[in-house]
Amino acid sequence: MHVLRVGWTYLRLSALNELQYRANLVVQFFTSILALANGVAGLALVFLHTESLQGWGPMELLVVVGVYTLIGGLIRAFIQPNMWRIMDGVQEGTLDYTLTKPADSQLLVSVTEFQLWKLVDVLLGTGVLVFAVLKLGGTIGVAQAGLFALVLLCGGLILYSLWLAVATASFWVVRIWSLFEMFESMYQAGRWPVGIYPEWLRLALTFIVPVAFAVTAPAEALTARLTPQTLVLALAVAAGSLTASRLFWKVGLRHYSGASA
Amino acid sequence: MELAIEVKELSKTYRVSERSAGLVAALKGLVRRQKKDVRAVRSINFQVEPGEVVGFLGPNGAGKTTTLKMLSGLLYPTGGEARVLGHLPHKRENDYLRQITLVTGQRNQLVWDIPAIDSYELFKAVYDLEPQAFKRTMDEFVELLELQELIKKPVRNLSLGERMKVEIAGALMHRPRVLFLDEPTLGLDVTMQRRIRRFFTEYNQREGATVLLTSHYMADVVALCKRVIVIHHGRILFDGDLSALVQKFTTHKRLQVKPEDLTADLSSYGEVVAKDSGSVSLRVPREQVPRVTARLLAEVPIIDLSVEDPPIEDVIETVFAGGDDEADA
Amino acid sequence: MRRTLRILLAEYKIAVLATFQYRVQMGLELLGLLFEGVVYLVVWTTIARARGGEVSGYTVGEFAAYFIAWTFVRNITTGWSLSWMEERIRRGEFNALLTRPIHPYFTDMGRMLGHKTTSGITLIPTMLLMALAFPPEVTVVPWALVAVVPALALAFLLRYTALYVTALAGFWTTRIGPVFELWFLTEFFLSGRVAPLAVLPIWAQQLASALPFRWMFSFPLELLLGRLSPLQAGQGFLMQAVWLAVAALLMRAIWRSAVRQYGAVGG
Numbered sequence: 001m002h003v004l005r006v007g008w009t010y011l012r013l014s015a016l017n018e019l020q021y022r023a024n025l026v027v028q029f030f031t032s033i034l035a036l037a038n039g040v041a042g043l044a045l046v047f048l049h050t051e052s053l054q055g056w057g058p059m060e061l062l063v064v065v066g067v068y069t070l071i072g073g074l075i076r077a078f079i080q081p082n083m084w085r086i087m088d089g090v091q092e093g094t095l096d097y098t099l100t101k102p103a104d105s106q107l108l109v110s111v112t113e114f115q116l117w118k119l120v121d122v123l124l125g126t127g128v129l130v131f132a133v134l135k136l137g138g139t140i141g142v143a144q145a146g147l148f149a150l151v152l153l154c155g156g157l158i159l160y161s162l163w164l165a166v167a168t169a170s171f172w173v174v175r176i177w178s179l180f181e182m183f184e185s186m187y188q189a190g191r192w193p194v195g196i197y198p199e200w201l202r203l204a205l206t207f208i209v210p211v212a213f214a215v216t217a218p219a220e221a222l223t224a225r226l227t228p229q230t231l232v233l234a235l236a237v238a239a240g241s242l243t244a245s246r247l248f249w250k251v252g253l254r255h256y257s258g259a260s261a
Numbered sequence: 262m263e264l265a266i267e268v269k270e271l272s273k274t275y276r277v278s279e280r281s282a283g284l285v286a287a288l289k290g291l292v293r294r295q296k297k298d299v300r301a302v303r304s305i306n307f308q309v310e311p312g313e314v315v316g317f318l319g320p321n322g323a324g325k326t327t328t329l330k331m332l333s334g335l336l337y338p339t340g341g342e343a344r345v346l347g348h349l350p351h352k353r354e355n356d357y358l359r360q361i362t363l364v365t366g367q368r369n370q371l372v373w374d375i376p377a378i379d380s381y382e383l384f385k386a387v388y389d390l391e392p393q394a395f396k397r398t399m400d401e402f403v404e405l406l407e408l409q410e411l412i413k414k415p416v417r418n419l420s421l422g423e424r425m426k427v428e429i430a431g432a433l434m435h436r437p438r439v440l441f442l443d444e445p446t447l448g449l450d451v452t453m454q455r456r457i458r459r460f461f462t463e464y465n466q467r468e469g470a471t472v473l474l475t476s477h478y479m480a481d482v483v484a485l486c487k488r489v490i491v492i493h494h495g496r497i498l499f500d501g502d503l504s505a506l507v508q509k510f511t512t513h514k515r516l517q518v519k520p521e522d523l524t525a526d527l528s529s530y531g532e533v534v535a536k537d538s539g540s541v542s543l544r545v546p547r548e549q550v551p552r553v554t555a556r557l558l559a560e561v562p563i564i565d566l567s568v569e570d571p572p573i574e575d576v577i578e579t580v581f582a583g584g585d586d587e588a589d590a
Numbered sequence: 591m592r593r594t595l596r597i598l599l600a601e602y603k604i605a606v607l608a609t610f611q612y613r614v615q616m617g618l619e620l621l622g623l624l625f626e627g628v629v630y631l632v633v634w635t636t637i638a639r640a641r642g643g644e645v646s647g648y649t650v651g652e653f654a655a656y657f658i659a660w661t662f663v664r665n666i667t668t669g670w671s672l673s674w675m676e677e678r679i680r681r682g683e684f685n686a687l688l689t690r691p692i693h694p695y696f697t698d699m700g701r702m703l704g705h706k707t708t709s710g711i712t713l714i715p716t717m718l719l720m721a722l723a724f725p726p727e728v729t730v731v732p733w734a735l736v737a738v739v740p741a742l743a744l745a746f747l748l749r750y751t752a753l754y755v756t757a758l759a760g761f762w763t764t765r766i767g768p769v770f771e772l773w774f775l776t777e778f779f780l781s782g783r784v785a786p787l788a789v790l791p792i793w794a795q796q797l798a799s800a801l802p803f804r805w806m807f808s809f810p811l812e813l814l815l816g817r818l819s820p821l822q823a824g825q826g827f828l829m830q831a832v833w834l835a836v837a838a839l840l841m842r843a844i845w846r847s848a849v850r851q852y853g854a855v856g857g
Contacts, residue, residue: 002389009386017375030768034775042784048791049645050637096335097370102358103387112372178615185622189629196636198723201628257351258275259337 006103007111014114021117028117032069032124039065039191054196056223059132061192064219066129067152068190071214073121074156079163081113083180086167090256091174099253106249110164133222140222148221151231154238155214161241162210164249171252183209190215213237263347265439265471266309266332270341273302273327273495301327303495304341309473311438314465316486316503317475320581324495325475326443332473333363333441345439359388362437366447369428371416377427378412381434388435395434402430406460422453429457433464440464442474446481458484479573493581507570510579514550516543518557519565530557544571597692598700605704616709623668624661624716631657631724634785646788651727655815656786658720663811664783665706665713666746669753670698675760679852688849695754695841702750731816737823741810744830749806751837758841758848776801782808802833 018024043065047058056064086109089095098108133140166183170176186204190211194202206212213234220226276296302324309315317325330336332343334350334357343350348357371380378399385395403409406426416424429445442461446454462485465472476482482489482503489506491499499506516531519540527533530553531543545553550568557563570576609616634653638645648656678684687694756770778784780794781803787795798804809826812818818826 006383006386009383013372013375013379013382017379027768031771034768034771038775038778041779045779045785045789046633046637049789050640052640053633054636054640092368093365094368094370096330096363096365097368099335099353100333100358100361100363101387102355102389108387175615178618182618182622185625188626192629192633197632200723201632254337257335257337258273258339259351 003104003107007107010111011114015116018114018116024117025120028120032073032120035121036065036069036124036128039069042191054193056193056195059135060219060223062132062135063129063222064193064215065191066125066127066132067219067222068125068215069121069128070125071152071155071159071190071218072187073118073123073125075159075163076121077115077118079160081115082110083163083167085109085112087170087176087180090170095256099257105253106164106246109167110160129219129222136223138224144222147226147231148218151213151221151226151234152218154234155210155218157238158210158213158234158241161238161245164245168245168249168252171256187211193219207237210237210241263311264308264344265311265313265346266307266473267344268305268307268328268332268341269343270304270306271302271328271331271338271343272300272304272340273324273331273336274339275299275301300495302331302338305492305495305497307490307497307500309471311471312465312469313488314461314472314474314486316482316489317473317492318482318489318577319475319492323492325492327495328492329363329441329443329473329475333361334358335363359435360437361439361441362432362435363441364429364432364443364445366425366444366449369416369424371424371428371431373417374415376413376415377408377431380416381412381431384431384434390435394436398434398436399430402433405463406430406456422449425449425453425457429460436468438468438470440470440472440474442472442476444476445474446476446478454478454480455484461485479577483573491577491580498580503573506580507573507576510576511570512547512579513544513571514547515569515571516545516550516553516557517541517565517567517569518543518561518563521562521564525561527557527561540565594692594696598696598703601697601700602704602707605701606707607704609705609708613708613712617712620665620709620713620716623664624713624720627657627661627664628720628724630660630784634789635724646786648786648788649727651725652815653786654721654724655726655728656811658717658724658726659811659814660783661713661717661720662710663742663745663807663814665709666742667749667807669750670702670757675757684852688852693845695751698754699750729816733820734813734816734818734823738810738814741813741823741826741830744827744834745806745810748802748830748834748837751834751841752802752806755837755840755844758844761848761851777803777806780804781806782811787812799829802837805830805833 040062043058043061046053046061051057053061086095089098089109095109098105101108130140138144162183163180166176166179169179186209189197189201189205189209194205194212194216197205202212217226217230217234220230275298277299278296305324305328317328319325327336331338332345332350334353337351346357346360348354350357371377372383381395381399384390385392390398403412406429408427408430411419411423411427412430416427419427425445433440440461445461446457449457458481461472461474464470472485474481474485487502489499489501489503490497491506499509515534517540518527520527523539527541527543531545531549533541534544535542543553554566554568557566631654634645634648634657635650638648638650638653643649645653675684684694687697690697756773759770760767779790780787780798780801782798787798787804787808790798798808805826809830813823813826
């Protein structure tokens with residue numbers, strides 16, 4: 001299908017290009033290890049004083065850190081660079097070129113850039129959570145892995161939709177970087193399971209910056225905590241947010257083209 | 262033969278918020294924004310046959326870019342209708358977009374960090390080009406524009422002129438039937454401008470493509486277009502042959518005189534516009550040219566004399582000045 | 591000296607006016623800052639509650655107070671990063687600064703303080719909201735509240751200078767980035783940012799006191815919360831002064847070579 005071919009071509013070319021810069025891999029590796037060390041040291045500090053954090057034990061929290069790192073890597077590799085590019089494109093007028101191409105504009109703006117080396121975080125994150133799950137005495141069965149992947153996918157799609165919506169807002173409010181940065185900071189809350197936060201904050205972290213779906217839910221899937229309600233909610237919100245963000249994107253385009261909206 | 266471009270009563274009006282200076286106005290602006298209508302394009306009409314190369318002339322803010330954007334589907338018209346290749350551009354049908362291209366000077370569409378040849382691969386995927394045809398086109402353009410070495414380097418490592426060459430090649434890779442060129446030679450040196458003009462001419466002749474070009478540089482228009490449309494304040498002031506334009510709007514002519522005596526004062530014959538080593542340029546009203554020429558030849562010892570049309574820029578300015586009077590109609 | 595102060599003040603005023611325009615954006619950035627504090631607050635109060643109300647001498651309410659004050663001190667001590675300096679160089683602004691008859695160190699300081707004034711004002715309602723959501727337990731120690739002012743000033747100067755030195759080091763190689771990430775990681779834990787230093791194992795606390803990190807952040811914070819005796823405060827000031835001197839000397843030593851390096855690489 002045309003759409004898939006286009007997406008794949010962009011991905012392939014970006015990756016091939018990035019492969020030339022092997023030094024970036026080393027730097028990325030170092031940065032990722034440090035970030036991970038940060039997370040693990042934080043956990044160590046917490047468990048110096050307690051045995052469990054609201055029912056989550058050390059290895060279980062390590063799973064959360066693993067998922068957090070993994071998703072972070074996916075966002076920084078696939079989503080974030082493209083969303084920043086949309087904002088730049090609106091400001092500089094280079095978005096016009098995208099709009100004169102015979103392909104879906106949302107697709108084009110979402111796949112232009114791919115930061116290959118950020119996938120190191122995906123690798124590290126996966127390694128960490130596999131380690132933690134094994135330490136918990138569990139084995140990773142196919143069903144469990146599948147469930148995990150499904151919930152992770154939902155979380156990823158929800159985050160993508162959110163980022164796209166924020167980028168779309170730049171059609172109206174050009175200086176939107178601060179909003180991006182705010183979301184990034186809010187995302188930090190994902191290092192810890194959202195259950196520990198007070199009700200009002202938990203709601204914000206579920207529906208405003210969907211950390212709950214992106215990090216906690218997949219972690220729950222791996223630690224046998226996932227409730228059917230959460231799964232259904234994740235699926236529903238994923239479908240809903242994809243639809244909503246696409247609609248919003250179309251509205252944004254109409255505004256950009258000066259159609260009387 | 263079906264028209265390539267058909268424009269009927271096309272209009273575009275923008276709503277802009279007006280804000281005057283001062284604290285009071287700013288505060289008032291918080292509560293109620295003053296809006297003003299800017300009529301960028303006012304009910305213009307024109308038709309373009311396939312294969313024509315048409316130049317859009319007009320000062321900044323005249324409505325040229327707005328018109329181009331409406332024709333390429335980037336802007337919704339406020340009124341009237343435009344049809345390009347039988348399609349309504351603002352619908353942005355894929356079938357339509359596959360046949361057009363937009364080139365804007367100084368704004369790049371090639372991906373910055375990768376070699377141009379990779380970006381061309383992307384275009385191949387996006388435009389769904391057949392591999393053989395794609396290769397043929399690329400080879401042809403590489404030869405025409407001398408891109409052999411350039412396409413392998415990352416775009417950011419190229420100079421401005423080189424970048425423009427690879428950009429243009431990329432923009433035409435899908436062999437579009439209609440080209441919208443918005444100031445394509447902006448900022449380039451003279452040699453490069455000529456190079457690029459030659460390329461567009463080649464392409465137009467080989468493919469029979471329709472070209473709509475806006476430019477500041479008269480040289481672009483003179484070199485490429487037989488037909489010009491002059492736009493000012495959103496209205497078409499002139500639509501026709503470039504030579505006809507000069508004819509119609511020339512109120513004065515230039516007399517290039519080479520007198521024997523260089524210190525001679527020729528101001529009684531006409532307005533002295535320029536004087537350099539060897540010749541004097543006189544600006545003389547058209548009707549008076551035969552009489553002034555006769556007088557000069559009779560009264561002043563002259564080595565050489567020629568009658569010329571004024572520089573096209575002057576003509577255009579006259580056209581614009583005329584347009585200014587109609588502006589607020 | 592007086593000229594420097596005058597220019598500093600001028601830059602300061604302009605920065606306040608300029609950043610006032612962007613208070614909405616600033617508000618959003620501050621929300622990010624705030625969020626970090628809230629996350630730690632929740633984590634540690636959760637632990638404290640599970641442990642019967644107290645961890646390492648901090649009750650639930652005292653943790654709340656710590657992290658609310660944390661937001662305030664963070665605002666004062668945050669600095670611009672290596673990447674900001676790189677961005678500036680890329681945009682050619684650094685050239686302009688170098689040609690002025692005043693050391694960029696001071697120009698930047700004025701601007702930074704202006705920025706912080708606006709963000710500080712924007713921060714006050716946020717801190718009040720935080721206090722509503724997480725009721726703090728506050729001990730008011732009058733002399734400490736007075737002592738906090740110079741402590742904050744010194745903490746700011748110390749961190750600002752240290753960051754400036756690290757940014758300059760970036761002139762030599764961008765590979766230095768990871769090295770400073772290590773610095774920041776250490777600072778993260780040893781400055782009292784992640785949690786009150788009291789919560790750290792003893793060896794870490796000692797390390798924190800020996801290194802400059804405690805004096806850049808935790809010290810004024812501890813003072814503000816009334817947790818230090820006058821003697822400890824005095825010792826703290828001494829440490830701040832010592833490290834500031836070290837940083838200043840480093841700054842002077844590096845500056846000349848940095849500018850030369852900058853010129854050599856072609857700016």
